Amino acid sequence: MGIFLCDCGGSLKNIDFPKISGDLEKLEDVAFIDISHSLCLEEGEKAITSRILSENINRVVIAACSPELREHKFVRLLEGLRFNPSLLSLANIREQCSWTREGDVTEKATELIRMAMGKARLLQPVERESVSVNKEVLVLGGGFSGMKSALELSRLGIRTTIVEGKSTLGGKLKEVEGFYGLKTSPKQMLDSMITAIEKDNNIEVLTSAEVTRVRGEVGDFDITIRGGRKEFSLSFGAIIFATGYRTEILPQDFELKPGGNIISQLDLVEMLRAPEKLKRRPETIGFILDVCDENSRLPTLSSLNNALAVREKLGSEVYVFCKNLKVDSEGAEELYREARNRGVVFLKFDEPPQIYCEDGRVAIEAKDVLLGEEVVLPCDLLVAEERALPPEGTKGLSSMLNIGTDFQGFYQDENVHLYSAASARKGMFFVGGCRGNLDLRRALTDIASAVMGSYSLLALGEAVVEVEKVRVDPEKCRACLTCIRVCPHGAVQLVRLDTEKEVAQIYDLACDGCGICSALCPAKAIDFKGYADEQILAEVEAMGETNERR
Amino acid sequence: MIIAERKPFEEIKNMIVGYKRILVVGCRTCVTICWAGGEKEVGILSSQLRLQSSRNGDELSILEATVERQCEKEMVTQELGDKVQDIEAILSMGCGVGVQTIAEIYEEKPVFPALNTTFVGMPEKEGLWIETCGACGDCFLDRTGGICPVVRCAKGLLNGPCGGTRRGGKCEIDPEKDCAWVLIYRRLEKQGRLDLMRKYYEAKNYRKVKRPGKIEALEA
Amino acid sequence: MAKPFRETLKKKDFIVTAEAGPVKGSNVTNMIEHIELLKDKVDGLNVTDNQSAVMRYPSLGTCLLVKEHGGEPILQITCRDRNRLAIQADLLFAYSRGIDNVLCLTGDSVDVGDHKEAKPVFDLDSVQLIHLVHSLNSGKDMVGNELDGGVDYCIGASATPSADPIEPQLIKFDKKLDAGVDFVQTQAVYDLDELKRFMEHTRRMDGKVKILAGIVLLVGARMAMWMNDNVPGIFVPQHFIDEMAEAPKGKGVSRGIEIAGRLVRQIKKEKICDGVHIMAIGREERVPDILEAAGI
């Protein structure tokens, strides 16, 4: 075992390095102890290189500053010298020892190094290998997000397959009248994307098809798709979920039953497409916002769009009842100002307004906060606010993949650590509506990170993986399924060995190295190289030794 | 599979009073799967015993071993063979069957059970096991849509729920537990086989298996 | 001497039975007081068998007392405490001493009683017990051996009209009716609509079986809530609990009597059932006041 001590340019005054090297040199499995001033710089690296090439050591212990800073540097150095970096053990004698108090801390430093040596003795080599991965990506859902992801990926040379439940692509694009603030109209955008997809031989489209089963892991997902009557399974490297959202007027939000003169945004868009077909032009149209869902931006955007369209095409009076308009997304502020210039009246309420029928028209009664008095406003049509909900089948799919959903049922309630579109399961990305990002611009950011994520994962056609860093010993494994159930990354599968025995097996590429499974395994069958039980206990043991000696 | 639960430490401690060298033996099958007596639990119990002895100063040496299956004589002797010589007492973390197999092989050494074997059951979710079979020797499941009333009904009734079912179809003795007969009713109704539940069933033959049971394979 | 219960069932159009809870000990004096008080006011006097699995003076013993004092006892047998041999033996003995009414019950589980570690028997269940009594009535024991001297029991069963879900209970109740019973004494009933729906179900028996609605006297709001959680098969609706809560201090029992009276009067007036079975658990001395409040 070779030991390198670094006194950080002589700054660690309260550690007596010669004493430490004197104490530890006596141990028979210590080949040498070098004291250097700066292991992180050129000079230190040369010292380590020469030592390792000349001595035949099978373990390296480096006592220096925090592993968080230098570990990756030492690992790359050792890799360069053909020395397996998993046989390196670090002791943090700067931040967690020398800097923790004034007086002499040599004894604590010695003990920390002893702990690192205890662990080093039991380290096992972990080989790095590259595993081939399937470069194809599955895109679930053919709405704006789905098509955009497929197009972006094919630009980077990745083949994708879009699976869309309905018979045509487009999803929500078909239901939106105009994007004020964006030059192109949704219709043109939809047509241009569809033609681009048809021309692009990197993208294959399967319409009125659905995924019935997802098995396997990142790099080799085995997906069963049912289209029409036939069912077939394909293999993909990654999956991008772009299943979008659906809107629904929830009766309990309004005491009145929708219908008659209470319509949805979609009905309004249909009316605006063919204004001439209307029997009677509605004089006044009211919009209601912020009754059932205060934080979603979608109602504000779609109401502003449609209000402007109404003013332009029908010229009828437009009143918008809202608590507070969410205009923080791009272009929404001018949209609001333009609506006001065009004569759309905005009324701000505190308690939700009362809505009731009054001789064939819908009356909205609310206390306007700005005017400070009750306002009763009969309108011909009331565009009710819709609650955005996840598409049907989300619940089934999410339990099949064991992916969490948030309280509204949208995917990806996971935490801040994972960058926006990724999920706990490597190789699965969620973009756009299905994770609650309902407006275009937010969806674009998701798409960008999902595309980059899957590209960096699959582009080379192979991925470097630490082979069997966390390994299930088939002899000891009782297939009690605990690890399969607890793994947050779904990286453990039940496999049938050639000896017909069924055991758990960890898929190295999907494993994120957290060790929850090895802690819970009742049969002690899961060995986690680098943090195995023996190694952790060795550190505890080393701490114990100094007790006896004192 | 057999489900067991570790005895409270107090009980175990009082069993092994006076013995200085103890062998703690785990088992790698049922009790591992139900987190009661596997290699991990052997480590935990041994650690507790060592802590206990070091706290009140009496030196106690604990040896740990785990047998593939404690109910097989060959496996016990193969695993424990040499470890047993200078042992004063054996603490078995197998189910009741394991304890008795070890006791039979090493008759001269006292063998103590560290677990309470509770029932034959299945995992409802990871870490939670429920009793579903009472090994009564006369299976009734064909007439109840696959839900056993003999064990999952607290009173083991063969004819329909008792009068004490709680609101929501819960059992009389435990508001958390579903009444087996309400479950049976719902399943048979789903299958359209409610006639099975309407049929009257004679008093059960409780001596179908002469206790203690013995089964001899024909070729033996 | 009270008329045999079997005749009263046929003749009277509104039958009233009450329940005498045996003492937890051998001092039978106040049991005898209850018997003296009630024997002429009711058509039959049930004697509970270790009610709620709480060990008490045996039901058989109390029935003998009732007989001696000229009352018409109704023996209650649960399947919790005796296996099929003991039950048949008790039935033979009871009949030989003139007791010829039996209420066949499954029995509360030991977990709700005061001997929670006991080994519950449940060799039979209530439906199998009814079949057993029938075989004894036909002069044979359960396995078919001839009896030297048979029995002729008037058989009773119980039911829970306010159970939720109700369908499984109705299936079991059908089994009891198919097995053949002469009278039914239901669990405590407070929601008369539930009782009406339950009675719909029994119309097919067209009067051959007399149904008595169970009335449990409420003593206090806390006791009502306690019963909801701990006494199997009893569900006191919230409005009754509130009504009891409003009762001024110390007046709980009289408010309970007034409620019980109201229920009985309504059942009688609307002819919902063929009678009532009054269970004044631990307050047998107030049964006459309930009858009076009910105008009987």
Next chain:
Amino acid sequence: MNVDNNKIVAFCCANSAYQAADKAGKMRLCYPDNVRIIRVPCAGRVDVVHILKAFEKGAAGVLVMGCQEGACQHLTGNTRAKERLKYAGDLLKEVGIDRERVKMVNLAPDMAQKFICEIEVMMEKIKEA
């Protein structure tokens, strides 16, 4: 305890608590010498056997320091650790060791002060006994 000293073993999750410890060092916040920090990939990696072994080897207190609730890189690591520590506490209580001697601490990578004060709290506990 072979030699009763007041060693505290802190299993620190590499994603949060270990960095908090480093930050405490960078800020030169002093804390007593008897703390031994063992780096683990996630709080969920620490098993009951490790905790008991730590006490067996003379530790007087064990802290398992993981990410904050809901911010765990591996989603359930810290919640599992919390449950496990309750179990470990029961085991210790059975053996006569005060269950306060083992504690779950949730830290964000920059919570140096909280890291220090949790150690001081544990030191008080140990001194009391």
